Amino acid sequence: MYSLLLAIIYIAFISLGLPDSLIGAGWPVMHTALGVPVAAAGWVTMLIAGGTIVSSMLSDRLTHRFGAGRVTAVSVLTTAIALLGFSLAPHFWVLCLWAIPYGMGAGAVDAALNNYVALHYAARHMSWLHSFWGVGAAVSPYIMSFALSSGQGWRGGYRIVGFLQVGLSAILLLTLPLWHERVRAKRPAAPGAGEPAAASAPLRLPQIWRIPGVPWVLAAFFAYSAVEQTAGIWATSYLVQARGVSVTTAASFASFFYLGITGGRFLSGFIADWLGDRLLIRGGIGIALGGILLILLPLPTVAALIGLIITGLGCAPVFPAIIHATPANFGANRSQAVIGVQMAAAYLGTTFMPPLFGWLAGQLSMQLFPLYLVVFAVILFAATERLTRAVDRAAQQG
Structure with missing residues (x-):
């Protein structure tokens, strides 16, 4: 159970990195197709960042209520739907609307996964998991390049990554029982470490x-x-x-x-x-x-x-x-x-x-x-x- 859940979390970290460099790779084509200046990318990224900030702040409340597994699965699905929305957006303002759930999903899953790994796995896994985020961020420009060169256009790049995220969310939903296992790897103790009881309510x-x-x-x-x-x-x-x-x-x-x-x-x-x-x-x-x-x-x-x-x-x-x-x-x-x-x-x-x-x-x-x-x-x-x-x-x- 420990190893299976860890493998799923590794895959989830790759998926976290996949969307992050898509807009940079596709924007030279996207801004022309949508009829907006190059600088308009800043509006999209700001909206995504705003969504991530809000959902990160809400992550404690969400995790208390639904658990890390459900928050991760639903957040990945939210991001997947937003990416598919990007692929269908006919106008720039529609792209901006989809940027909000995109950011909300990304921020919630980031906070939930990082906390779960910090609690249950050794320090080496945190380093390797963040390395796998870099793998996802490095792969997505190649996905966009493939979509552009194969005639699918920038929409095809978002569609491919969106469907990959849908597949991951399905895996996460099917494996929700694993998240309830209190697997815990040994890790070096540090000042302040301990096993205090879970907080009874989210902190303001x-x-x-x-x-x-x-x-x-x-x-x-x-x-x-x-x-x-x-x-x-x-x-x-x-x-x-x-x-x-x-x-x-x-x-x-x-x-x-x-x-x-x-x-x-x-x-x-x-x-x-x-x-x-x-x-x-x-x-x-x-x-x-x-x-x-x-x-x-x-x-x-x-x-x-x-x-x-x-x-x-x-x-x-x-x-x-x-x-x-x-x-x-x-x-x-x-x-x-x-x-x-x-x-x-x-x-x-x-x-x-x-x-x-x-x-x-x-x-x-x-x-x-x-x-x-x-x-x-x-x-x-x-x-x-x-x-x-x-x-x-x-x-x-x-």
Whole structure:
């Protein structure tokens, strides 16, 4: 039962990544077909992000009422229906309407799955599962490319991924009894760990905010997302405009940043249980800062290219390790509520920080790119250290 459910969760994480890069891969064709400017993609992504933030905040209430298995199955089905709606949308405004349930489904399943894995599986699985998310995100552009080259158009790309999601939701619905099994793998204990009774009712945001360490973990997720998404979106432009790298080479190394994250999460899974969440977080941030410094310093251009890959490798273990540490840091009875707001903070960073850098670069200079990354990487380090102190202090007092 343990292995079967774990396999299903791995598949679910791949499905989480599948839709995320579809719009980027298909938009050059989509905006022409829908008769809107290129910049209109921002409206779709903002609506998706808004839906994910709302559903992440509601995840504690939903999981309390329906359970992680049902929330995951219904959320995947909601996302599937929204993707099929994308494939049928005759106008841009219809696409925007479908973006809302798309985001709502994605946010709920993300929070529910992350909490379930943090509670029931070892740290290595959290790293590997997030690596599998990267597999899904990497595969979907190829699905869109296949649809475009085979004459199915961009609608065909969304249709293929939508039907894949329908199939996964069917599997999840059929295997709901497995989610009730209290399978639990051994994982390293951390300060604050324990087996408190489940919370009797969902926690409200003010209650979550007052939990020692929560403001710091939210700052950490916001800062991490600012680093990852800004690097992923603007690295190519920086290399071309500020370093004089050819567009082809710059695009390749920007993709290596994401390969560094995916590969780094796969590799960190082998040492996650041995090092523990705290060392993974500190080591990852340190490596990421080293990579950013290679981009920042006036060294030959090849150093900046290598630095981008190292930054991705450093980012790799941070996000999954912070999530996996949540039950130990805040208690298993409150982890779903905390992970929900953590996901919301991450989506806020993803949504607003890359556009802010784009505005600053337009007003000042693209040379700000590594400095911007350094600022948020330092905030990330400071926030995680303050989180550790707050959790340790609460454990000593309680």
